[in-house]
């Protein structure tokens with residue numbers, strides 16, 4: 001990175017994240033904050049976590065969500081504590097669907113994760129830019145592209161729905177449709193299995209798009225600084241299934 005770009009990036013980070021603090025600075029007293037990482041992120045908390053540990057944290061949070069044992073959080077208190085700066089652990093790209101708020105299904109609090117959402121969790125250039133900011137500038141160590149079962153956007157793409165500006169967004173899902181072989185039961189929204197296969201393929205292509213179109217994030221992944229993973233959320237169970245995880249990740253979620 002050339003010096004000019006570095007200065008520009010630092011200036012942006014300073015204005016967007018730290019509101020008057022320096023890049024290396026922290027909120028007064030932040031380093032002494034005794035609030036545990038489980039409920040509140042901090043620079044110290046972000047620094048000690050590996051991408052694998054962040055994934056395990058989200059897996060554990062989703063497990064609590066499914067079991068109905070989510071943590072009690074004082075959101076007002078978290079809001080005030082995160083006002084001076086943010087130290088998110090992960091970025092999640094998810095669908096616009098109202099039933100999948102990532103903070104809730106991963107049982108995370110204010111300041112814990114970045115979220116980028118659109119119909120069909122499509123990796124647009126603007127989403128890519130947001131992800132680059134999230135990891136390169138703000139330190140998020142995990143990127144999750146999360147689709148879901150019975151997705152309306154996927155159904156719309158399968159059915160060639162046209163509606164104003166939505167038409168262009170749904171067109172970006174069509175490469176996933178063309179990769180799914182015909183199962184003889186139709187290639188429209190009337191075939192739920194086909195819809196979910198397209199949804200999963202759309203996630204896989206999203207993960208690949210990040211690697212292909214963002215040299216910044218690809219390099220961070222290659223160096224082990226971040227992980228980029230795909231996931232599907234099951235509307236009926238609330239469970240998030242991750243897939244194509246690197247060998248470095250334990251198959252069994254750990255409690256973090």
Ligand SMILES: [Zn+2]
Nearest residue numbers: 095097151152
């Ligand atoms: Zn959806």
